[in-house]
Amino acid sequence: xxxxxxxxxxxxxxxxxxxxxxxxxGFAVSGRYAAMRREYHSNIMGRHSYxxxxxxxxxxxxxxxxxxxxxxxxxxxxxxxxxAVSPGGLLVYDPEAVRGRLSSLSFLDPPARxxxxxxxxxxxPSLEDVLEAxxxxxxxxxxxxxxxxxxxxxxxxxxxxxxxxxxxxxxxGLERSAFLQALEGVFSARPEVLAMNRRLSELAFExxxxxxxxxxxxxxxxxxxxxxxxxxxxxxxxxGLGFMSYYPITPATEEPFYLEAHPESGVTVVQxxxxxxxxxxxxxxxxxGTPAALTTSGPGFSLMPEALSFAGLVEAPLVVTLYQRxxxxxxLPTRHEQGDLLFALFAGHGEFPRAVLASGSVEEMYEDxxxxxxxxWRYQMPVVHLxxxxxAQVQKVLSPFDPAVPRAEPKTxxxxxxxxxxxxxxxxxxxxxxxxxxxxxxxxxxxxEHDEYGHITEDPELRVAMMDKRLKKLKALRAELAPEAMxxxxxxxxxxxxxxxxxxxxxxxxxxxxxxxxGYLQVRFLAPFPNLGEVLAGKRVAVLEQNATGQLxxxxxxxxxxxxxxxxxxxxxxxxxxxxxxxxFRAFARGEAGPxxxxxxxx
Amino acid sequence: MKPATFRSEISPDWCPGCGNYGIVAALxxxxxxxxxxxxxxxxxxxxxxxxxxxxxxxxxxLHTLHGRGLxxxxxxxxxxxxxxxxxxxxxxxxxxxxxxxxxxxxxRNVDLLYLLFNNEVYGMTKGQAAPTLELGARPKGLAxxxxxxxxxxxxxxxxxxxxxxxxxxxxxxxxxxxxxxxGIRHRGLAxxxxxxxxPTYNDLHTREWFAERIYPLKEAGYDPEAASPGVFLxxxxxxxxxxPVGIFWRRRLPTFEERLGLSELPKNAPAARARALxxxxxx
Numbered sequence: 001x002x003x004x005x006x007x008x009x010x011x012x013x014x015x016x017x018x019x020x021x022x023x024x025x026g027f028a029v030s031g032r033y034a035a036m037r038r039e040y041h042s043n044i045m046g047r048h049s050y051x052x053x054x055x056x057x058x059x060x061x062x063x064x065x066x067x068x069x070x071x072x073x074x075x076x077x078x079x080x081x082x083x084a085v086s087p088g089g090l091l092v093y094d095p096e097a098v099r100g101r102l103s104s105l106s107f108l109d110p111p112a113r114x115x116x117x118x119x120x121x122x123x124x125p126s127l128e129d130v131l132e133a134x135x136x137x138x139x140x141x142x143x144x145x146x147x148x149x150x151x152x153x154x155x156x157x158x159x160x161x162x163x164x165x166x167x168x169x170x171x172x173g174l175e176r177s178a179f180l181q182a183l184e185g186v187f188s189a190r191p192e193v194l195a196m197n198r199r200l201s202e203l204a205f206e207x208x209x210x211x212x213x214x215x216x217x218x219x220x221x222x223x224x225x226x227x228x229x230x231x232x233x234x235x236x237x238x239x240g241l242g243f244m245s246y247y248p249i250t251p252a253t254e255e256p257f258y259l260e261a262h263p264e265s266g267v268t269v270v271q272x273x274x275x276x277x278x279x280x281x282x283x284x285x286x287x288x289g290t291p292a293a294l295t296t297s298g299p300g301f302s303l304m305p306e307a308l309s310f311a312g313l314v315e316a317p318l319v320v321t322l323y324q325r326x327x328x329x330x331x332l333p334t335r336h337e338q339g340d341l342l343f344a345l346f347a348g349h350g351e352f353p354r355a356v357l358a359s360g361s362v363e364e365m366y367e368d369x370x371x372x373x374x375x376x377w378r379y380q381m382p383v384v385h386l387x388x389x390x391x392a393q394v395q396k397v398l399s400p401f402d403p404a405v406p407r408a409e410p411k412t413x414x415x416x417x418x419x420x421x422x423x424x425x426x427x428x429x430x431x432x433x434x435x436x437x438x439x440x441x442x443x444x445x446x447x448x449e450h451d452e453y454g455h456i457t458e459d460p461e462l463r464v465a466m467m468d469k470r471l472k473k474l475k476a477l478r479a480e481l482a483p484e485a486m487x488x489x490x491x492x493x494x495x496x497x498x499x500x501x502x503x504x505x506x507x508x509x510x511x512x513x514x515x516x517x518x519g520y521l522q523v524r525f526l527a528p529f530p531n532l533g534e535v536l537a538g539k540r541v542a543v544l545e546q547n548a549t550g551q552l553x554x555x556x557x558x559x560x561x562x563x564x565x566x567x568x569x570x571x572x573x574x575x576x577x578x579x580x581x582x583x584x585f586r587a588f589a590r591g592e593a594g595p596x597x598x599x600x601x602x603x
Numbered sequence: 604m605k606p607a608t609f610r611s612e613i614s615p616d617w618c619p620g621c622g623n624y625g626i627v628a629a630l631x632x633x634x635x636x637x638x639x640x641x642x643x644x645x646x647x648x649x650x651x652x653x654x655x656x657x658x659x660x661x662x663x664x665l666h667t668l669h670g671r672g673l674x675x676x677x678x679x680x681x682x683x684x685x686x687x688x689x690x691x692x693x694x695x696x697x698x699x700x701x702x703x704x705x706x707x708x709x710x711r712n713v714d715l716l717y718l719l720f721n722n723e724v725y726g727m728t729k730g731q732a733a734p735t736l737e738l739g740a741r742p743k744g745l746a747x748x749x750x751x752x753x754x755x756x757x758x759x760x761x762x763x764x765x766x767x768x769x770x771x772x773x774x775x776x777x778x779x780x781x782x783x784x785x786g787i788r789h790r791g792l793a794x795x796x797x798x799x800x801x802p803t804y805n806d807l808h809t810r811e812w813f814a815e816r817i818y819p820l821k822e823a824g825y826d827p828e829a830a831s832p833g834v835f836l837x838x839x840x841x842x843x844x845x846x847p848v849g850i851f852w853r854r855r856l857p858t859f860e861e862r863l864g865l866s867e868l869p870k871n872a873p874a875a876r877a878r879a880l881x882x883x884x885x886x
Contacts (some may be wrong), residue, residue: 012726185886224884238877243682264879266869272709277674280667284647284678287665288686292678310668328651354685397886403877417641418611436663437683442641442659445810446666447650454611455658456666 001202003215006062006168009043009081010073010161011107019071019161020051021395022182022197023169025225027055028397029185030178031217035396037063039574039603042250042333042564048106050603055172057215059512061506063363063579065601069172071164072097075127076105079116080603082130087138090211091131092168094146094160098127101408142167142208147420149207153200161180162197164308166204176205185225202442203536224400227363229254229295230389232321234401235369236249236293237265240408243285243292245270250333251389252295252323275303283307283316285321287298287445289435290394291373291408293319294549298327300341305347307383312352314445315431315470317410317469324388326573333449335573336601338502338546342554353379353429353473357564358386362396368524370405375406380430389544390504390575415441424465429472441573476486486530487523494519496589498508499564500544501526501552506545511582517589520544523552529559542588545574566593574602604640612870615718616826620810622722622773623690627659629771629779630689634662634676644687646679647676649696651815661685670701677859688715692863695725698734698754700710708792709763711833711859716786716793717760719756720773722801723808730804744804751812757839757851760794761832767793767833768827768852772817773800774810778848785850791858813846820849827853 010016020036033056052063072078075097085091102113103124116252121385122129132598135141138588146160153159161181169179179201187194207355226234233255236244239575244267246256253384262268270284272278278294285292301322301323324340326332345357349529356374359368360470372385411421413432421443423431431452434441444454449466451457489497490512502506508520519539523530541564543553550567557563568584579600587593617623617871634644644662648654650669657664663686667675676690678713697705699720708717723736730744734754741748758770767789771779779797787794798817800810820827825838827850860866869876 025886182886223886224881225886226884230880230884234877234880238873240873243678245678262880262883263864263867264869264876265875266871266876268863268865270677270681270863272674273703273710276671277704277707280671280674281678284680285682286677286678287675288679288682290682292682306668308673310671339701399884401877402873403881405874407873415642422777423685435683436645436665436679437642437686439642441664442644444664444666447657447668449668454664456655487773515614589700598682599633 001055002044002584004068006069006071006172007050007052007067007081007084008071008073008161008165009048009077011045012040012043012047012049014073015158016049016051018072018186020053020302022186023165023180024053024395025182025185026169027173027214028223029380030175032057032215032218033055033219033397036396037206037390037394040334047078047603050077051268051579055215055511056216060510062510062578065579069168070356071168071560073164075099076108078127078130079105079108080112080132081145082116083117083137083180084213084603085134085137085139089139090142090146090168090171091134092137092142092164095143096147098104098131099472101126107146116183142171145226149203149463153196153203155196155200155372159197159200163200163204165210166201170205170208171211173212179205184423194574206573219397222400223397225395225397226362227254227393227395228362228387229393230258231362231401232366232369232387234261235366236373237267238320238405239370239373240291241267241293241373241398242290243268243282243513244274245281245294247272247275247278247300249300251325251392252297252300252321254392255295272529275300276307279304279320283311283318286317287436289438291317293321293373295321295323297323299324299330301340301343301347305349309348309350309352310447312354312470313447315380317380317408318382319372319376319381319385321385321387323392324386325463332573334389336575337419337571337573338388338548339591341386341501341526341551344386351471353381353471355381355383355477355525355529356386357525358502359391360502360522361392362394363398365391373404373408375477378412380410380433381473386502387483388503417442418453419443421445421454422450422452422466424469425471428476430476430505430524474528481525483530485590486525487521489519489521489535491519497541498542498544498555498568498585498588499519499523499552504544504546505574507578507581510578511585514582515585526555529555531560532556533560533562536562537559540565542568542593544568546570566595566597568593568599570595570599572600572602577601604737606635609641609661611659613658615655615659616863618803620800623652623656623720625773625776626779626797626799627656629783630660632776632780633783633787637870638779639687641737644689645679646689646691647672647679647703648691649693651693651694651696651725653691660835670696670699670704670852672696672702673704673708673717673827676715677708677711680713680715681860681865682866690715691718692717692719694719694721694723694733694735698756705759706763709760709765712766712791712856713859714766714782714790714792715846716795717793719796720799721756721796722799722805724801724804726801728805752885756794756796757837758836761835761852765794766791766856767850767852769794770796770848771849772798772813772848774814774883775817775848778819781782782850783828788884789853791856816844816846817848818845820851825848825849827851828854
């Protein structure tokens, strides 16, 4: 079999995530390329969640809307994902879950129920009706006598996910040993749970027969299993991170939480009372010479602009990793969006230099997190690293990252009493830095405009000199960054180009493989913004963004004078799928896309 | 070093008669008494008249944002535990816009000293009521009597978990210097509330008003290490004809640095630390 996508759905808290990890890592440890993404409600227990695992013989970007196999842990999953399984696909389910009417499913909210009812043409369909619809759609039902098998293995109902994952893995051609190896990795901390899941998995492999051959195992060499949050943490540590403060918020907390669990990182991690404290504490640590960063999401970042402006003025090296989620306000707390681009660029009163960069994949999270920290220290200014819910949580198998990255280091000087921290005579705008607390020195910093010694000034000439000094940094940064560091241009010879930023990249590259005559330009630095005017001259231009208003399109107009003819947008909280982006690219290539295309796929 | 060597060349721009002059004198006296040097001390302030203090002292001085001195000070201390860190806040800065940090810091017990300059008004913005001003009081900057009640910094510090709680008077330089020195010596989070007049905007509680009321707690046989919560609260709430100063509460609890195990955190090269994480993610 070629590559495939498998999905597992069930109630939150019932083990969907772990089952998916075992399945995905089983294919990964046996040498296949595997990636996984999760969708879930803002809820601890009971509401619907699901995970997709894509398995390929070669690394392939992105996720499809349609899957080749679905393991349904409950009736709600059957209902919600009707139509998601491709003809010829498998439906692995517990027949006992196929009972009653959709109206009796308490967490299947009315709009979702009505969609299924409309699709079936039945006012209040039963789950049998739903199952029949799968059959009619060419999907092969695979009933699993879950109760009996769980009993036989001495397992509780919480192991249902493992069972349905094991059956699917078996039918999709995975070796038994690989599944068990993955199981061991995921449940290593809980020996009894592991033993029980092992018995259950062995039963599944015994009672079911392979239906497909797994993709060939071509991944050679060492491998790691990471998500974007881990990659970001690793990148920062490699560049020298020593301090991270945070206030809990989805989906930004995974990164500090991961570091808390790994003291070998050497990072001091502090959970604080609010986001104001998080950002100011990180600034304090940075001023003392320890590379510091914090992670947050939209609502938390909304509380930080004052401190961002402070860091800009006092020239504190600060990294904020902004994991965007669906806004505005509390919005869609566990869903995906790229709605904070312009906010990240303009947050904070007054004018000060900053860098803003965005990653397009888990691998780039590692690279960019390290780069963000290095630039913050090189230029003594705040750097915002844009990521999002999708990148935070997408997991995949990769070759181990190279820990030898350029480190975060300041331009330094000999400590001295009354050290002139803000020396004006510097070509690149970066005055030499000594950490607060360095023996042999002392100096002042102030959030007021200041003189070279960090004392308050309101002198009109000094003000202009200091403002100019700070803003010079951007020029130096722009000169340091080669154009290819600021953007990546795929298929630049094509007459039409889609411009995007951040995590839309993977779906875009997957679509590019299907559509001729289009290039993709990934903007990596949003500030300073690359000179795209010439690059895009004479091309037909569209933008691709996960938001409702086309924020990059506005930035392109502002920075490069380019007005894209088409905005391809999505704001339903679900990441872009390969199918819908491909279709939009086709329409754009034919010149039939119109001014605004809204992508709507996703469960 | 002598107290005078800690005074910087910058001339204070506080009003004549401001309590802050007494506080600067007490700080330099305490630094000299403890044998500190300028490069081993960091002062972190917020915004307001009190915040300018750092510019008048020869030491690392960080004049930060309104209400945010404590988070910056904690970040600094956790990054450089060997440093003597002193956070400085005004009453509005500490008990108003920064009150959340006051509570958060109390729960952690980071080893630093927090000085709360309390003159009951927002001086820099022309005398509005601070969170420490009594209900119904009307110093001259107010258009009407204060409609909001007073927060007691000592009681709040106790509730939040501060392990050293003291109060001094700005013009009792000798007594205040001793409290500051004790607060620096204390291992854990120390609060010294400093009562001070605002000669420009607080015409109710003047230097003389305080001077005739304050008395040292220890003269009354008060023991801050033995005082029960009830005894502490009674002393902390005492106000009016007789106002106690001195150390109200002193306990030893593990500092946040100890709880974090800062001294055991690996300090090897970043690449080695990253490699450890990457190795751990192997499958």
